[in-house]
Amino acid sequence: MTFLTKNAPPGADIQNQVNWYFGGLIFIGVWSLGFLFRFSTAYERLFNRNETSRYLRGDAMMPEFTDLLGGSLRAVFVIVLALLVCIVMNYASFHQGSKSIYLMKRLPDRWELHRRCILLPALGIAGSLLIGFTLLMIYFAIYMLVTPDRCLPPDQWQKLWSVLL
């Protein structure tokens, strides 16, 4: 808690903000499950079934990874946007209820004000992007490992880079 309180605006309800942040991370995870739903549906369509078994269709082709991914990781950007708003709100907090901005601006450490406004949201943004990237890699690995080789569309790695860049 000391790290958090030392890097947030003094008197901020940091525990509440942390709770919201972890809620946001759960939201990212739950929202991304849409990929698994679309992937499993597409995977099932690769097969024909008879009464006792299923077999791969001759013309079966998995949709592109990027098409299946769709907006599954869009929640990451919602959280990043919310954290950017947090930075603005942190600055605004020094004008609310008093003009503590006068004190912050005359502290010997010129970075104190900026650190308390930016650091935690920036770490939150980094954490959100990292989780988004990890999910992307996990889902891509699932896509590549589970999809039968002959059903894989070409150039999936290149298309993954296009998502990242």
Place this chain on the structure above:
Amino acid sequence: MIELKNVSKTYRGKRALKNVNLTLPRGEIVGLFGENGAGKTTLMKCILNLHPYNGEITLDGEPISRKNIVKLSFGTSEHSFFPNLTPRSHKEFYKEHFDTFSEKRFDGLMEFFNLPAYRAVKNFSTGQKNQFEVILALSQGADYILLDEPFAGNDVFNREDFYKVLLGILEPHETVLLSTHLIEEVSDFIGRAVLIRQGEIVGDVYMSDLEDQGMDLMTYIKSAYQYKADRIIQALTNMTDEE
């Protein structure tokens, strides 16, 4: 010494300070007087680098920067404390950031004003908030203490107590620049009076010089301000159409 040379400040198209020249040596208690909007607060904020300005302001011969700004403290009626923090947490914050912070003075003043140490400052009364603001300014360990209308909302007993305590605790090297409307109340407490009108210094006098001239501060201020004593009668006459 704080030295202002030809300091001017334009604020929203209006000239808030006009070529202000002023020196504040160490160890003085200076009253800064002027009507609302005269430029008292702007002057202090320029000294504190809170406003950009034209001209030159130096602190012990150096431009004011993060290196020497710890020599300045500021107590304002706008309040610069953190409303959600308790006095105890403020103490920790100040100790962390100001090496010169006087814990002894802080504790002594907190006890004197009987302020609760573990209640968020936002829950204080207006008078208590003002007291706490001034306590922080006095305890920071600054050589130059700028107080801008610090007693707005405090009762007269509180203020009188405060002047007495302030006179008792100030070290010889500490300078106080006190902006207030309570002219008569502080006249026994200050050593020098600076008058500002429409952004210009129109008077600067030592109280000892006034005493030598047999003049009180209010009379001096009225003469420097070119106060027209008959303006009330004139206004009433105009409004009531009396002959």
